[in-house]
Amino acid sequence: MEKPQKTQEEQQSSPQMAAPDGGWGWVVVGSLFVSSALVFGLIRSLGVFFVEFVQYFGESAQAVSWITSIGLAMQQLMSPVSAAASNVYGARPVVMMGGFLSGLGFILASQATSLLHLYLTMGLISGLGWALIFTPTVASVMQYFTLRRSLAMGLGFTGVGLASFAFSPLFQYLVEAYAWRGALLVLGGLSFNMIACGALIRPLGKPKVVVKAENSTKLNKCSSLFSRICEGFELALLSHRGFLTYSVAITLFNAGYFIPYVHLVAHSRHIGFNEYQAAFVISVTGVADIVGRVASGWFSDLGRMRMQHMLVVWTGLLGLSLMLIPVAVVYSGLLVVSVVYGFCAGAMTPLAFAVVPEIVGMERMLGALGLLQLIESIGGLLGAPLSGWLKDYTGMYTLSFIAAGSFLVLGMLVTMTLPYFWSCTAPPPPSPPMKKSQDESIEDGLLKQTLSSNSVPEILCPLDDIPYSDKE
Amino acid sequence: MASFRHLILLLLYCDGMKTETTPSPQSDPVITTRKVVSKGQNQVTIEELAILKPQTIELSCYLTDIPNNPPYLTGYWTKDGKGIVNSEETVNRTNEQYILKKTFDILAKDLGNYSCIFKEIQTQVTFVLDVPVIKDKRDKPIVSYTGDSVVLACKLKQTPNTWNWYKANNTEKGLINVTANPLNYKIFIHGNETKLTVLNLTEEDSGKYICSAEFDIKPSESYIELKVLSYIEPLKPFIAIVLEVIVLVTLIFLWEKCNKPQNDNISAGENELCSEQISKLTRDDSNGVENNTARQRKLEH
Numbered sequence: 001m002e003k004p005q006k007t008q009e010e011q012q013s014s015p016q017m018a019a020p021d022g023g024w025g026w027v028v029v030g031s032l033f034v035s036s037a038l039v040f041g042l043i044r045s046l047g048v049f050f051v052e053f054v055q056y057f058g059e060s061a062q063a064v065s066w067i068t069s070i071g072l073a074m075q076q077l078m079s080p081v082s083a084a085a086s087n088v089y090g091a092r093p094v095v096m097m098g099g100f101l102s103g104l105g106f107i108l109a110s111q112a113t114s115l116l117h118l119y120l121t122m123g124l125i126s127g128l129g130w131a132l133i134f135t136p137t138v139a140s141v142m143q144y145f146t147l148r149r150s151l152a153m154g155l156g157f158t159g160v161g162l163a164s165f166a167f168s169p170l171f172q173y174l175v176e177a178y179a180w181r182g183a184l185l186v187l188g189g190l191s192f193n194m195i196a197c198g199a200l201i202r203p204l205g206k207p208k209v210v211v212k213a214e215n216s217t218k219l220n221k222c223s224s225l226f227s228r229i230c231e232g233f234e235l236a237l238l239s240h241r242g243f244l245t246y247s248v249a250i251t252l253f254n255a256g257y258f259i260p261y262v263h264l265v266a267h268s269r270h271i272g273f274n275e276y277q278a279a280f281v282i283s284v285t286g287v288a289d290i291v292g293r294v295a296s297g298w299f300s301d302l303g304r305m306r307m308q309h310m311l312v313v314w315t316g317l318l319g320l321s322l323m324l325i326p327v328a329v330v331y332s333g334l335l336v337v338s339v340v341y342g343f344c345a346g347a348m349t350p351l352a353f354a355v356v357p358e359i360v361g362m363e364r365m366l367g368a369l370g371l372l373q374l375i376e377s378i379g380g381l382l383g384a385p386l387s388g389w390l391k392d393y394t395g396m397y398t399l400s401f402i403a404a405g406s407f408l409v410l411g412m413l414v415t416m417t418l419p420y421f422w423s424c425t426a427p428p429p430p431s432p433p434m435k436k437s438q439d440e441s442i443e444d445g446l447l448k449q450t451l452s453s454n455s456v457p458e459i460l461c462p463l464d465d466i467p468y469s470d471k472e
Numbered sequence: 473m474a475s476f477r478h479l480i481l482l483l484l485y486c487d488g489m490k491t492e493t494t495p496s497p498q499s500d501p502v503i504t505t506r507k508v509v510s511k512g513q514n515q516v517t518i519e520e521l522a523i524l525k526p527q528t529i530e531l532s533c534y535l536t537d538i539p540n541n542p543p544y545l546t547g548y549w550t551k552d553g554k555g556i557v558n559s560e561e562t563v564n565r566t567n568e569q570y571i572l573k574k575t576f577d578i579l580a581k582d583l584g585n586y587s588c589i590f591k592e593i594q595t596q597v598t599f600v601l602d603v604p605v606i607k608d609k610r611d612k613p614i615v616s617y618t619g620d621s622v623v624l625a626c627k628l629k630q631t632p633n634t635w636n637w638y639k640a641n642n643t644e645k646g647l648i649n650v651t652a653n654p655l656n657y658k659i660f661i662h663g664n665e666t667k668l669t670v671l672n673l674t675e676e677d678s679g680k681y682i683c684s685a686e687f688d689i690k691p692s693e694s695y696i697e698l699k700v701l702s703y704i705e706p707l708k709p710f711i712a713i714v715l716e717v718i719v720l721v722t723l724i725f726l727w728e729k730c731n732k733p734q735n736d737n738i739s740a741g742e743n744e745l746c747s748e749q750i751s752k753l754t755r756d757d758s759n760g761v762e763n764n765t766a767r768q769r770k771l772e773h
Contacts, residue, residue: 055623179615182706189713196720202728 025144032156041163074127076377083370095198098132106188153350154297234367252411254379285342292346322405513593525688606694613697626683
């Protein structure tokens with residue numbers, strides 16, 4: 001009874017597992033490029049609008065800055081929902097819906113008559129749209145690539161850096177030509193382009209939950225729906241040691257990562273450099289960031305070092321450079337440290353995502369990404385106010401940068417406790433919960449998972465050759 | 473009277489630029505003094521003075537560090553580049569300094585650039601006497617929409633007696649009267665800043681708006697340009713982009729349907745358009761196989 005079942009499972013699951021590593025995959029990378037530009041590049045350039053909002057609504061700058069906070073919080077908190085939806089419906093419809101929602105949020109925002117309207121439209125609706133776009137697109141790129149995954153991710157994320165350069169003058173022009181209402185309307189239209197990006201993501205196979213639903217017979221509809229939801233959200237991951245370790249590490253990374261973006265300009269002005277010098281430091285950091293992403297992706301795909309080791313190297317360097325920023329009082333010194341910071345920050349980003357399938361396996365990568373974003377948002381929520389408080393308390397940015405650097409070093413140390421970290425070769429791919437033919441309840445799933453991980457054959461092959469099948 | 477005023481003048485020797493007012497016991501107008509210290513030769517120094525009301529002002533030029541320390545220098549005054557008659561004076565050296573002063577009665581017509589010029593050493597000190605200038609970057613017009621409202625603001629360091637707003641029609645200025653048009657205008661005045669809110673905008677509201685800070689001597693004006701657009705303006709690029717998105721999405725799906733039968737052997741969805749006859753045969757086969765396996769599994773349980 002077991003064997004014929006398994007061959008049929010193989011037939012069902014193998015189309016989902018094939019990673020083309022090229023061809024249409026590069027189109028999906030292009031889709032990630034445009035999506036990350038229109039999500040994070042757009043968020044970074046919204047400062048132009050804030051000046052207008054302060055003037056039009058008469059509110060304080062802090063009240064207006066809540067718009068991005070709500071938007072980012074929605075994007076991260078709704079990530080598990082987005083991952084679950086993609087597990088059920090596939091990435092394509094979810095991303096297209098996300099593109100529609102993010103555009104809709106901006107179009108509605110153009111009609112706002114109070115700041116609350118902006119919170120609801122630009123914050124909640126667009127934030128939800130961004131969540132529905134980002135996680136499935138990243139997961140799709142990772143499904144399409146194995147050998148060149150890091151490079152694909154690095155290239156995809158360069159969209160953020162390039163967009164930050166291009167969007168600031170563009171938004172300034174839009175606001176001057178059409179006032180903020182018209183500019184928001186045009187931005188909504190631009191965000192609709194992400195619907196096209198979603199359309200480009202050709203599914204590689206059936207979405208995971210659908211596959212599981214077909215493989216098993218459901219005797220009880222209620223529990224099947226519940227288990228479908230749990231499968232979609234990948235809640236089983238919360239007991240996976242590697243996943244938990246990594247989520248702690250990435251929360252610490254997140255706490256320190258964004259602090260310099262917020263404080264570097266102010267710090268440069270504070271120690272006495274003028275506006276143009278400070279802006280140049282930021283530009284140089286941005287360029288180093290873009291170069292770092294691509295270089296790190298390309299280098300990690302060469303396979304010389306394991307991805308986890310490389311991640312440790314980059315985050316360690318990043319933490320060190322952050323702690324060195326307050327030390328640099330000469331302009332050239334500050335430039336050098338900022339270049340190193342930008343390069344390491346960019347280098348870390350593709351690896352932070354690409355290492356996830358190595359820890360949890362391709363099967364559960366989508367859900368893992370969703371949960372990770374949710375958990376790491378805690379780091380973001382804690383890091384920025386903490387650094388702001390430190391600055392208010394001490395009057396200088398020194399402690400904020402040192403705190404940011406130490407968060408990153410802490411995260412690096414936690415990363416070193418990942419399972420299989422200290423082995424020189426790649427670990428066996430972790431096997432997901434076995435597909436069962438009977439009712440799937442979470443307890444059974446966990447039980448089977450621990451059993452199956454013990455019986456995985458000890459073949460330490462390079463990660464790329466194994467087609468991620470969970471057959472024993 | 474002039475000599476009496478000269479008698480009661482007090483001058484204090486301090487570094488930097490200071491203004492002292494000396495009330496006279498006989499309720500004569502107060503005289504303000506402004507001095508500028510210029511070091512070395514071949515210097516051009518410019519000092520801006522904000523004049524709020526008609527007054528008598530004494531401008532002093534102090535020269536120090538002149539090489540060769542000549543026993544005397546000749547200096548004269550100009551207003552707006554034109555020499556003032558009978559203003560040429562010989563200045564003797566006192567304690568390594570050369571002091572040239574002149575008193576001016578300033579009314580509205582007397583505002584301008586006053587310079588003391590020393591020919592021999594090519595040194596010049598210019599006092600720019602003007603009402604406070606409203607410094608705001610106004611090179612781009614403010615844009616708003618019909619039916620919306622807009623806020624125009626002006627700010628100064630000094631507080632004027634009052635603020636007035638005008639709308640400029642070609643060469644005329646029309647005062648904006650809030651009591652006459654309470655539905656359309658609101659003016660908010662708070663010391664050194666003012667805000668004009670224009671409600672229920674229409675296209676005729678486009679144009680130049682002038683905020684005028686009224687001082688005793690002369691009003692100080694600055695203009696803001698307002699452009700009122702109709703909603704159609706931003707709709708044009710918006711609709712263009714939406715159309716582009718629709719075209720892109722349609723193209724992407726069409727291309728995928730055309731290429732699908734060549735790439736896909738396993739049925740993963742429906743196929744309607746291109747090459748349907750060819751694909752239908754292969755699809756029916758694979759569908760049949762899968763339905764059989766599904767039925768088989770169900771039977772086994």
